[in-house]
C-alpha cells in the first residue's frame with residue numbers, strides 16, 4: 256500500500272514514507288492495539304481527549320439508536336434536532352457556575368475558537384464599536400488550524416508557513432515559570448506576564464481590543480501550568496479595560512483538571528468558552544462555543560432582520576455528535592470522573608515529583624494538575640526537543656504512548672486510569688531515562 260496517498264496531520268511524511276504509520280486497529284479502556292497486535296497504554300488519551308476511555312458500549316449504542324431515528328438534518332434557520340437541543344440544555348446547566356447561558360455548536364476545537372473570535376467581532380459592532388476588533392493571544396498558545404485560530408496562537412513553528420495571518424493580533428507572554436520572559440525565578444514571581452497583558456492593551460488602546468484568549472493550562476505548548484493567581488489577574492485586567500475574555504477549554508474541560516472546566520478550577524468566570532475533544536471523548540467530532548447571557552442579549556437585540564450571528568457550519572448541532580456528547584457527559588456524572596481525576600491527579604503529581612527528585616540532572620521540572628501532567632527534561636546539547644522525542648519513542652517501544660512537546664513529555668491519560676496504570680507510565684518513563 257502506498258502510504259503517501261494519505262497526507263497525515265502534523266506529520267513528517269518523509270519519515271512515514273520510510274517507517275510507515277503505526278496503524279491503530281482497536282481500543283478499549285485506556286489501551287489501544289496496533290495491527291500487529293502490540294498493546295499500548297495510551298497515556299495521552301489520543302490527543303488529550305479520550306476522557307471516559309475507549310470502547311464504551313453506552314456511547315456506541317446511543318449513537319447507533321439515534322442514527323436509525325435521524326442521522327442528520329440542517330440546523331440552519333428555524334430547524335433543530337432534539338439531541339442538540341438537549342445537549343445545549345445540559346451544557347448550560349453544567350456550565351452555569353461558569354456564567355454561560357447559550358451554546359453554539361461546530362465540529363472541532365478550531366471551529367469553536369473561530370466562532371468565538373467572530374462572535375467577539377460582531378458583538379462589538381452590534382454595540383457600535385466597530386473599531387474594537389483586535390485580539391490578544393499568548394506565546395506558546397495553541398488554538399487550532401484555521402487562520403483566525405492560528406493568528407491568536409503563539410507557537411511560531413506552526414505559524415510561519417502561513418503568514419501573513421490576521422492583522423491586529425498581539426501576543427502576551429505565557430505564565431511559564433521555568434521559561435519566564437522576565438527571567439524571574441518561580442520563588443520571586445511577581446506576575447509580570449499578567450501586567451504585560453495590561454501594557455499591551457494600553458499600547459494598542461483599549462478602544463481597539465476586542466478580546467483576549469487563553470487556555471487555562473496551555474496544553475500543546477508544553478502543559479504550561481500558570482501560578483494559581485495568574486488567571487484571576489488577567490481576568491480582572493480584561494474586565495477593567497472592557498476586553499472580552501475567551502477561555503479556550505478544548506483540553507481543560509470535562510474533567511481533565513478534576514473539574515468541569517479549567518476556569519472553575521482557577522476560580523474565574525470568562526465571557527466566552529470553547530470546547531471540543533473531551534466533550535464527546537472522541538466518539539464523534541464536536542465543537543462548542545458558549546457565551547454569557549449578556550453577550551447573547553446584544554445579539555438578540557440586534558437591529559436587523561435575518562440571522563443574528565452571520566455564521567454557521569453545515570454540521571452545526573449534528574444529532575449523532577450531540578448524542579455522543581450527552582452519553583459521554585452521563586458517564587462522567589455516573590462514574591464521578593471529576594472526583595476520580597482529582598484523586599488520580601494527586602497520585603500522578605506525587606509520582607512525577609518523585610521522578611524529578613530521582614533524576615535532578617535529567618529532569619528540569621515536573622508537575623500535574625488533575626490528569627494533565629508534564630515532565631520537562633533538562634536542556635540537551637543536541638538541541639531542543641530531541642531528547643524528549645527519544646524518550647517518547649523508547650516509551651512507545653515499551654508499550655506506553657506519550658506526547659513530546661519540545662523538551663516536555665506531556666501526560667494526559669483517560670480519566671478512568673488506575674494507580675497501577677499510572678505506575679506503568681512512570682516506570683516506562685523511568686526506564687527510558689535510564690536508557691533501558
Ligand SMILES: Cc1ncc(COP(=O)(O)O)c(C=O)c1O
Pocket residue numbers: 363364365366368397398399400470474475503504505506531532
Ligand atoms: C486548546 C486548544 N484549542 C483548540 C484546539 C483545536 O482543536 P481541533 O484540533 O479539534 O481543531 C486544540 C487542539 O489541540 C487545543 O488544544
